[in-house]
Amino acid sequence: xxxxxxxxxxxxxxxxxxxxxxxxxxxxxxxxxxxxxxxxxxxxxxxxxxxxxxxxxxxxxxxxxxxxxxxxxxxxxxxxxxxxxxxxxxxxxxxxxxxxxxxxxxxxxxxxxxxxxxxxxxxxxxxxxxxxxxxxxxxxxxxxxxxxxxxxxxxxxxxxxxxxxxxxxxxxxxxxxxxxxxxxxxxxxxxxxxxxxxxxxxxxxxxxxxxxxxxxxxxxxxxxxxxxxxxxxxxxxxxxxxxxxxxxxxxxxxxxxxxxxxxxxxxxxxxxxxxxxxxxxxxxxxxxxxxxxxxxxxxxxxxxxxxxxxxxxxxxxxxxxxxxxxxxxxxxxxxxxxxxxxxxxxxxxxxxxxxxxxxxxx
Numbered sequence: 001x002x003x004x005x006x007x008x009x010x011x012x013x014x015x016x017x018x019x020x021x022x023x024x025x026x027x028x029x030x031x032x033x034x035x036x037x038x039x040x041x042x043x044x045x046x047x048x049x050x051x052x053x054x055x056x057x058x059x060x061x062x063x064x065x066x067x068x069x070x071x072x073x074x075x076x077x078x079x080x081x082x083x084x085x086x087x088x089x090x091x092x093x094x095x096x097x098x099x100x101x102x103x104x105x106x107x108x109x110x111x112x113x114x115x116x117x118x119x120x121x122x123x124x125x126x127x128x129x130x131x132x133x134x135x136x137x138x139x140x141x142x143x144x145x146x147x148x149x150x151x152x153x154x155x156x157x158x159x160x161x162x163x164x165x166x167x168x169x170x171x172x173x174x175x176x177x178x179x180x181x182x183x184x185x186x187x188x189x190x191x192x193x194x195x196x197x198x199x200x201x202x203x204x205x206x207x208x209x210x211x212x213x214x215x216x217x218x219x220x221x222x223x224x225x226x227x228x229x230x231x232x233x234x235x236x237x238x239x240x241x242x243x244x245x246x247x248x249x250x251x252x253x254x255x256x257x258x259x260x261x262x263x264x265x266x267x268x269x270x271x272x273x274x275x276x277x278x279x280x281x282x283x284x285x286x287x288x289x290x291x292x293x294x295x296x297x298x299x300x301x302x303x304x305x306x307x308x309x310x311x312x313x314x315x316x317x318x319x320x321x322x323x324x325x326x327x328x329x330x331x332x333x334x335x336x337x338x339x340x341x342x343x344x345x346x347x348x349x350x351x352x353x354x355x356x357x358x359x360x361x362x
Contacts, residue, residue, distance in 0.1 A: 038165055039239050041215070045160050046169050048210030050176040052112055052149040054203045055119055057180015059088060059146045064296045065188025065311060066196055070135070073193070080132045085294045087136050088143035095147020102148065108156040108217040115148035116204045123204070127197040142200075159219040160237055171326040178322035181293065185311040222251035280338070287342075288349045303355065 063085040071081055095115070103111040118141045125138030154173045161169045180203075188196050215237060221230040230251060234244035265274055292299060300310025325337060 037162075038169075039237065041237050042161055042169075044210075045214040045237070046157050046172065048207055048214050049112065049153050049156050050172050051203045051207035051210065052115065052153045053173045053176035054180040055116070055200070055207070056146050056149050056153075057177040057182075058184045058200045058203065059119070059142045059180075060177070060290075060293055061181035061184035061188075062196060062200065063088070063294045064298075065185055066193035067295065067297050069193040074130070074132065074135070076132055076135075084132065084135050084139055087139050088146070089290070091140040091143025091145075092147035092150065095144040096150055097147075099148045099151035103152045103155065104220070104223070107220050108152055108159070109211050109214070111148060111152045112156070113208055113211055115145040115152070116208050118142070118145035118148070120201050120204045120208075123197050123200045127194050138197075156217055159217040160215070162238070167329065168326075171329050175322055175326050178318055182315040182319050185296075185315055189308040189311050218247075219251060222248075227252075287345055289345055292349070292352060299352065302359070 067081060067085075070076060070084070071078075076084070095118075099111070102114065106114070122138040122141030122143075122145065125141065126135055127138075129135045129138060154170050157170050157173060158166055184196065184200075187199060191199070215233040216229070218230045218233040218237065221227075221233055227248070231244060231248050234247055235242065238244055238247075296310060296314055300306070300313075303310075305313075325341070328337060
């Protein structure tokens with residue numbers, strides 16, 4: 001079956017006006033998509049997956065509260081500690097670049113388990129480190145695992161949740177990253193840097209254990225041709241009495257569409273969308289927020305505050321604003337939130353830069 005015929009058939013189906021049945025069954029890809037609720041298995045699967053998001057957050061938030069302790073205990077220079085803080089992103093870049101291939105080859109569950117092994121080894125390397133290079137090695141491993149998780153967690157959540165609740169469930173990924181950063185800040189105000197590294201292994205172990213109790217992504221099972229396992233996973237996720245035939249049929253149809261090459265994106269008709277999408281991701285990373293998050297403790301100390309007060313202030317602002325963004329995501333739309341957040345980020349970075357500039361001029 002060719003791509004043109006399938007797309008033509010799907011378009012003709014979407015143009016047919018159907019009455020919505022009284023039992024709440026809505027119109028979907030084939031005119032018969034059932035509105036599903038969040039079953040206990042969907043909630044459990046999402047909860048296990050977002051443990052990886054929490055690991056992501058702890059890795060980002062670790063370097064800020066432990067800066068003074070590590071420099072004093074191991075005698076690191078500012079340059080050596082800066083390398084320790086930033087090498088996380090190098091590992092994350094490598095992990096993110098490989099994440100898609102790995103997730104397609106071994107599956108979503110095994111990719112999450114694979115990434116957590118790297119994170120656990122990395123945290124243990126930091127915990128028992130006696131020299132700067134050992135610290136950097138552990139941080140690099142944590143970054144690699146973090147890069148894998150940054151892709152596979154939201155993909156897994158999107159593939160196991162029903163369409164009508166998918167947006168809310170996938171947004172929990174970002175909320176848990178924020179919670180990981182914030183709780184790491186809080187614990188770091190009174191715990192030593194070695195204790196904080198040990199605590200970082202807890203969500204990794206929790207996800208590894210939780211993976212034994214959740215199903216594999218039915219979308220991935222369909223992708224590799226395991227149709228019986230796909231339908232079994234769908235029944236487990238949607239409920240034993242649910243009708244999953246339409247969803248399974250949709251996966252079969254999608255598999256019949258030939259996969260396009262990445263080079264097909266570089267066509268003139270996709271140019272503007274590609275520039276906007278990639279530009280948003282690139283500019284977000286180059287906006288300077290990560291530098292503030294990584295070294296918030298030193299920034300607040302330079303401004304005349306104690307590091308504990310600074311960490312508390314970050315938590316008080318960060319968690320409510322992220323939760324508000326999750327609530328407004330589907331109501332206000334993506335573009336208004338992007339405009340407001342970009343303006344706030346720009347103003348915040350400008351004020352931090354101006355304050356340091358004025359401090360140097362004195």
